[in-house]
Amino acid sequence: MSAAFEEAGGPAARRRFATLGRSVALFRAFLVEQTDPDHFYGLLAEDSVRQVAGYTPLAGRTVLDVGGGPGYFAAAFRAAGAHYVGLDPDVGDFSAAGDSVAGMLRGSGTALPVRSGAVDVAFSSNVLEHVSEPARMLDEMVRVTRPGGVLFVSFTPWFSPWGGHETAPWHYLGGDRARRRYQRRNGRPPKNRFRETLFPTSIADTLRWARGNADVEVLDALPRYHPWWGRWVIRLPGIREVAAWNFLLVLRRVGTRPAGAAEKTELTGGSRC
């Protein structure tokens, strides 16, 4: 990412970034996610870092990536000059992109092993729908972010065309039914199992959580992959759950630093799993 982009930041840069061409490129990469994961996840990670840089500088900032997964985001955030720490409960995921596990934490987003107020940027991409207690994970992300820091949380809402993940679009007929259908057709259960590793999550509930939380201010709420002129769908309750495809919430941590749990990691150098 160019330093010029990072310095530019702000609404004008965000608009220049969210072009139709970018949305098409992401969608094309998504179509080959199974056969060419390096292309899809590499592009998604670079795209995410550019999107984050439209709201906050990254050079020298500590970024905690909750549910960081295979390591593609590590490379992209580090290339932008951030001090990146990934966290995931699944240690196998860390090395899938060929990266080492240095600077990664093993843990759950619902009980972050991180000192309160320790990070400048709390980031999470496509994880919230995999967590049984999403509000708890959001509360934890707020806790570890310093006052003035920024939070980015994106997820696929349940009523999105991709809400059922590999069981989509049958999830529209019910998550259990979609799961059984997948098993019948493929002779194995889906990776994302309804109410085990995939939970119905909505934009409405997430916005309600954010607006009811005095420790955060909503900076932006948008369909993550849409061009800038498609942002309006977020203003339509109900319809946005389908039409947003993927929801991105950008928050600023306000207030004072909460009393921290002293035993938790400082995030000065990351830790090895």
Ligand SMILES: C[S@@+](CC[C@H](N)C(=O)[O-])C[C@H]1O[C@@H](n2cnc3c(N)ncnc32)[C@H](O)[C@@H]1O
């Ligand atoms: C769909 S992947 C997303 C990976 C990456 N963030 C991305 O956007 O490509 C979901 C990730 O969430 C992780 N995950 C599942 N439950 C979690 C939890 N309770 N806390 C943190 N991460 C979790 C999984 O191990 C997996 O790496």
